[in-house]
Amino acid sequence: MFTFAPTDGQPKAELHADLLAAATALTDGEPDGVANMANLAALIWEYLPDLNWAGFYRMIDGELVLGPFVGKPACIRIALGSGVCGTAAATATTQLVPDVHAFPGHIACDAASRSELVVPVIRDGAVIAVIDLDSPSPARFDEDDARGIESLALAIASRI
Numbered sequence: 001m002f003t004f005a006p007t008d009g010q011p012k013a014e015l016h017a018d019l020l021a022a023a024t025a026l027t028d029g030e031p032d033g034v035a036n037m038a039n040l041a042a043l044i045w046e047y048l049p050d051l052n053w054a055g056f057y058r059m060i061d062g063e064l065v066l067g068p069f070v071g072k073p074a075c076i077r078i079a080l081g082s083g084v085c086g087t088a089a090a091t092a093t094t095q096l097v098p099d100v101h102a103f104p105g106h107i108a109c110d111a112a113s114r115s116e117l118v119v120p121v122i123r124d125g126a127v128i129a130v131i132d133l134d135s136p137s138p139a140r141f142d143e144d145d146a147r148g149i150e151s152l153a154l155a156i157a158s159r160i
């Protein structure tokens with residue numbers, strides 16, 4: 001049994017630090033990328049409040065393909081440049097979207113999603129996946145969340 005869990009009322013900076021520590025510990029020494037992505041999605045879900053979707057899309061043959069996640073069933077394939085995930089992957093930059101309805105081409109996998117954070121996972125200079133977080137609350141994510149998930153992406157890039 002794993003006992004990774006946040007404490008009630010923890011400040012956001014601590015949540016991200018603890019999420020990073022838990023993610024690093026849980027994936028340490030495990031070579032299977034699918035197992036690691038599954039546990040990472042579960043950890044993100046556990047540590048960050050107010051999410052309705054958390055998971056991975058993997059870059060396969062030039063398009064994004066759904067990976068392990070927590071949330072409702074989602075779109076399976078996303079073209080590069082399409083939607084928030086495809087934009088993050090095509091530009092290799094974090095997409096912080098306070099209002100998904102205002103994002104041109106946003107792909108609505110879950111109608112409940114109101115804001116979104118997508119962070120590319122980069123290995124050897126190439127985008128190999130994106131981490132996608134959705135929230136039912138508008139403007140749920142801020143720069144601290146973006147930096148936190150970017151640190152996570154950097155830490156796990158060689159483990160997925």
Ligand code: SME
Pocket residue numbers: 053074075078082083084085086105106107108109110113116132134
């Ligand atoms: N909203 C995303 C699609 C993936 S789902 O949110 C799980 C997008 O616009 O790329």
